[in-house]
Amino acid sequence: AQTVTQSQPEMSVQEAETVTLSCTYDTSENNYYLFWYKQPPSRQMILVIRQEAYKQQNATENRFSVNFQKAAKSFSLKISDSQLGDTAMYFCAFMKHVQGGSEKLVFGKGTKLTVNP
Amino acid sequence: SAVISQKPSRDICQRGTSLTIQCQVDSQVTMMFWYRQQPGQSLTLIATANQGSEATYESGFVIDKFPISRPNLTFSTLTVSNMSPEDSSIYLCSVGAGQGIAGEKLFFGSGTQLSVL
Numbered sequence: 001a002q003t004v005t006q007s008q009p010e011m012s013v014q015e016a017e018t019v020t021l022s023c024t025y026d027t028s029e030n031n032y033y034l035f036w037y038k039q040p041p042s043r044q045m046i047l048v049i050r051q052e053a054y055k056q057q058n059a060t061e062n063r064f065s066v067n068f069q070k071a072a073k074s075f076s077l078k079i080s081d082s083q084l085g086d087t088a089m090y091f092c093a094f095m096k097h098v099q100g101g102s103e104k105l106v107f108g109k110g111t112k113l114t115v116n117p
Numbered sequence: 118s119a120v121i122s123q124k125p126s127r128d129i130c131q132r133g134t135s136l137t138i139q140c141q142v143d144s145q146v147t148m149m150f151w152y153r154q155q156p157g158q159s160l161t162l163i164a165t166a167n168q169g170s171e172a173t174y175e176s177g178f179v180i181d182k183f184p185i186s187r188p189n190l191t192f193s194t195l196t197v198s199n200m201s202p203e204d205s206s207i208y209l210c211s212v213g214a215g216q217g218i219a220g221e222k223l224f225f226g227s228g229t230q231l232s233v234l
Contacts, residue, residue, distance in 0.1 A: 035223075037225075042227070043154075043207055043227065043228045043230065044225070044227050044228065045160075045209060045211075045225035045228075047222060047223075047224065050222060091159060091160070095223070103148075104150055104162045104165060104175075105150075105160070105162070105211070105223055107159045107160045107161075108159060109158070109159045110159050
């Protein structure tokens, strides 16, 4: 079974600064996907960024980037130029690869990020 | 991406009653997933709903308590039966990228906030 661990229950950052959220996972699978989801108080789960395990290049989406270390089973999220709207719960999630279909997500416990003005 | 409409957005129910949550997607999808998020917790998968077959339930969740329907490729319902205060949670539906396409991205509905008195 896969497990996802987020060791930082809460973090805070000043507006315009950079913050890194940590995530480690455990799996025996070789093909899988990793995700970061953002959940603001509206409770909507918003996909921030995803990474395919077979890609060595780290994914980037505007101010969001990841540091994917497959051997270490580590998948951290870096938020640059933090904005007040980034305040939310952030969940790291794992999904194993299934040919031609979707699979369930396994979530970490989340990190509550607060961006201070 | 997929646009997912989930209803109701919130409800307050009496113990012993049942509530049916609806999830409508704007495109045909093979797999639909139902998650529960207990207060202050992460998301846990309840079941996977495939069109034309019985839902597959995760350990700790049973069909009598959480019956699921999947009448077509764009719609599913989750019923929370014989509710108790312990069922107070956010319930979210999720879908993959689309039928016939590897579901490397999972999108979520806006969730149903359920409170049981």
